[in-house]
Amino acid sequence: MGSEVLEFKDVASHLIYLVSVVVFMLGIMRMSRVKTARWGNQMAAGAMFLACIGQAIELGMVNWTFIIVGVVVGGLVGGLAASRVEMTEMPEMVALFNGSGGIASSLVAIASYMLLVETRTPQQANVADQITAFNGVALGLTILVGAITFTGSIVAWGKLSGRLSGNPTLLPGRHLINGALFLAAFGATGVMIFTPDPQQGLMALVVICVTTCLLGIGLVIPIGGGDMPVVISLLNSYSGMAAALAGFTINSPVLIVSGSMVGAAGLILTQIMCKAMNRSLMNVLIGGFGQSDGAGSNEDARLYTNVKRADAEEAAMILEDARTVIVVPGYGMAVAQAQHAVREMADLLGDRGCQVRYAIHPVAGRMPGHMNVLLAEADVPYEAQVEMERINKDFKNTDVAIVIGANDVVNPVANTDTTSPIYGMPVLNVEEAGTVFVIKRSLSPGYAGIRNPLFEAENTLMLFGDGKAMVEGMSTALKEADD
């Protein structure tokens, strides 16, 4: 990107890069519509392949041993993981892929620094002399952002998969500790760039690596398991940023373009998610949510009165007369692996002339849009999956609402009780439906740890049991009624 005259192979590779970034953009554009999304993703993958070809031409005749080894090993690991993962475990998988992207950028910067130290000529006093102070700062920031992405993603993965406690871990003075770690990393970056002593520079590099890895842990550990989707989305933004910064370090416009696009995209998604939970990003990042509210929850659960129970046969009898049904799925449905059973029941109802739709709360599942993926896996057509804002007004004209494995997102308290911790969170107004079925194992509270008056409402029937077994029971009863 300088003003020097380029060789032919550099011109060729840069033209290929240019095509690939345009294809990246077109791919992302197509990914924003359901009909073209798969094609868009394939375009982006093609653009990545093209960019690698460009890089190969730019490198030319070099020793390819380590590149080939890395690509083969990485391709096998990534390919196997991606083809084996269950759809319910998608958030964990994305967290891990995200972490690998972060550490890759970090390692690029670390290796780059080590090679700079190695190739320093006597005329060059320090790294700032070799690559300019700005590139040096970009190098330090790449390590910082990449390492935070890496350890942060690992912690997020641990919390999502239950290997780490989902509770917020609140160390005393954690903001002070994180602040100190950040300052130490920043100071070490200064030393690394400006010191003329190679040994001192490498020591500074080690300090940066250690402090930034700790910082990633320190930033994510105080955040509760339920907020992990927001964290992953933010870390996704960071990994893009790290790639863009790496682009500044090694002067690569492709890295800058693609990385900053992903950085901006991740930021938008994070905002959307926070809005859906009626929380500010700051509020999520400071952490600790869910701890104080959880204490009294078990007592609250015993306070329910007038809970009406029903079994699968009784529920099926009501469904026989229903003209319109809205299913409200929550993550509990996916845990019970009930989505196929739900779709089969919906097919039966559809055959009887009943309209079945699915109401998707923005934070249903564990990532925005996760529920859509889970339903799509069970062959639920996407036209039947309706966003909360569009379906909320329809509940009052609906005969039966079936809540399965969801709790907080259907809690009417969010609309009425100003003292509730979830007050103001947008919820699905299921209580307006003619009859509400709540399929749930017990009366235990949801993630927010609060009581749900929906369970004792006049028009609510509680169907206690395993989601899958309950829905299958309803289907069997519906079939018997037909015979």
Next chain:
Amino acid sequence: MTFSLIMGLYVFILSSVAGYQLISKVPPTLHTPLMSGANAISGVTILGAMTMAAQAAEHQDNTLAVALATLSVVFATVNVIGGFLVTDRMLGMFRAKKRKS
């Protein structure tokens, strides 16, 4: 500050704006595949990893640098291949209403 850095800043800012515009119109249905697809794109750092692995190969006595550069290629490839594949798997499941036969 050199001219190429200024150009880099232009590229950075304009791409961020483009990314912001491209993503803000996505329906919620696609948020998960989009997050994972965008994540795969951030694996573009593989280009930097390739460069470093090639440079490190010239200084093979620096075993640590060679190891770290190779690892960066491994991780970046995991990110790219895994990310695009898993996104494709997810999007392959999105189907329109089945025609009644």
